[in-house]
Amino acid sequence: xxxxxxxxxxxxxxxxxxxxxxxxxxxxxxxxxxxxxxxxxxxxxxxxxxxxxxxxxxxxxxxxxxxxxxxxxxxxxxxxxxxxxxxxxxxxxxxxxxxxxxxxxxxxxxxxxxxxxxxxxxxxxxxxxxxxxxxxxxxxxxxxxxxxxxxxxxxxxxxxxxxxxxxxxxxxxxxxxxxxxxxxxxxxxxxxxxxxxxxxxxxxxxxxxxxxxxxxxxxxxxxxxxxxxxxxxxxxxxxxxxxxxxxxxxxxxxxxxxxxxxxxxxxxxxxxxxxxxxxxxxxxxxxxxxxxxxxxxxxxxxxxxxxxxxxxxxxxxxxxxxxxxxxxxxxxxxxxxxxxxxxxxxxxxxxxxxxxxxxxxxxxxxxxxxxxxxxxxxxxxxxxxxxxxxxxxxxxxxxxxxxxxxxxxxxxxxxxxxxxxxxxxxxxxxxxxxxxxxxxxxxxxxxxxxxxxxxxxxxxxxxxxxxxxxxxxxxxxxxx
Numbered sequence: 001x002x003x004x005x006x007x008x009x010x011x012x013x014x015x016x017x018x019x020x021x022x023x024x025x026x027x028x029x030x031x032x033x034x035x036x037x038x039x040x041x042x043x044x045x046x047x048x049x050x051x052x053x054x055x056x057x058x059x060x061x062x063x064x065x066x067x068x069x070x071x072x073x074x075x076x077x078x079x080x081x082x083x084x085x086x087x088x089x090x091x092x093x094x095x096x097x098x099x100x101x102x103x104x105x106x107x108x109x110x111x112x113x114x115x116x117x118x119x120x121x122x123x124x125x126x127x128x129x130x131x132x133x134x135x136x137x138x139x140x141x142x143x144x145x146x147x148x149x150x151x152x153x154x155x156x157x158x159x160x161x162x163x164x165x166x167x168x169x170x171x172x173x174x175x176x177x178x179x180x181x182x183x184x185x186x187x188x189x190x191x192x193x194x195x196x197x198x199x200x201x202x203x204x205x206x207x208x209x210x211x212x213x214x215x216x217x218x219x220x221x222x223x224x225x226x227x228x229x230x231x232x233x234x235x236x237x238x239x240x241x242x243x244x245x246x247x248x249x250x251x252x253x254x255x256x257x258x259x260x261x262x263x264x265x266x267x268x269x270x271x272x273x274x275x276x277x278x279x280x281x282x283x284x285x286x287x288x289x290x291x292x293x294x295x296x297x298x299x300x301x302x303x304x305x306x307x308x309x310x311x312x313x314x315x316x317x318x319x320x321x322x323x324x325x326x327x328x329x330x331x332x333x334x335x336x337x338x339x340x341x342x343x344x345x346x347x348x349x350x351x352x353x354x355x356x357x358x359x360x361x362x363x364x365x366x367x368x369x370x371x372x373x374x375x376x377x378x379x380x381x382x383x384x385x386x387x388x389x390x391x392x393x394x395x396x397x398x399x400x401x402x403x404x405x406x407x408x409x410x411x412x413x414x415x416x417x418x419x420x421x422x423x424x425x426x427x428x429x430x431x432x433x434x435x436x437x438x439x440x441x442x443x444x445x446x447x448x449x450x451x452x453x454x455x456x457x458x459x460x461x462x463x464x465x466x467x468x469x470x471x472x473x474x475x476x477x478x479x480x
Contacts, residue, residue: 005405012404015342018085024248029258034183035318046271047278062224066231071263081243088241089334095389099417109331116324117358123316124156129309189311197280205283238323377433380451421462429455
């Protein structure tokens, strides 16, 4: 096939073009997952599974099964990015068309903006603890508020907002450096906090059945299945756009090793720390505390309080940049590459996160529940379509120049740059997932799999006449 396609300025810029160096090794991928897992949300999530009525062994089996599913998805979604050096919205052009890919990009970007604001708000809570520790007089600023947030809250929120923006402004190399050291640093702090809590509680006083009741038999198995599905759903966002990071990895072998260390191994260890700390809060404080920020705030030791607050600040900043800043930066850049570069795309997301007033969303769980669930119901179908397209329809073969051209001879032009068959599959399976989420009791936890499975079937059926390209991608082939 002729590879001399003209590169369209409507489809490419320096950020969306394939990464030619691919300098990341297995450790950078491992550190990526550490940053993604080590967060206040990850801490609360791991501890919350014990409230399902499962004992310690049952929870860890559920965690292991769930995270193994996540690793499989990460390997599947990461391979096209590593192969091509292109980010997620560009990889999506294979299935959706060079312009149709804006649909999955915008869906992923909007979800990231919502969570970016919420995670920044959570990080500001830890920052406020530090402010009040060193400047107690600032507590008076809590008495006055503006659009639902106290003046002290605004100071904390905007401080974290600016900190993350500064890190992001230096680009992916700085982001890689941050995630390379932040993950291990958080482990050290978590280990110290864990030892401190065990010392305060006494090991014999720590109970690992955190729920009000303990299940067995078929009831336990059902809850274990739900727990595993919740784990997969928790990581659905960053795993979907994993190509945004796998594109920098030097080989698929290194990618899989980083995924193995960063997901099953790292997740289980971090979950163990989280569960021990939460369990120890019962004898130490007389009640179970699943919010690590609140745990740190109640500690008598000033040094532990400061270190703990710093830990959760860096943990939340890490996951926010990795999961909720980089994704919309590429996604929004993909919409108009010549007008929106990577940095501007990120700042659009950052500004949007303020406009959403995430503290009001966080304080109204019903609103955020419906908003995120509707968008989240569309993530499963995106998995199904992209995986079937790359592995079954295209048979892992990519024509890189076709990803960046408006030529009608390009493999991913389809009709007017949009593959309507993928759009039909997305809408149909998305509706099924939404119905399962909101109208059928008990199926909400499986919306990711219901949407993904139905989209895979619909898309494969609609594309059954598509002939797989035999063009083999050559990593040395430059994209003009």
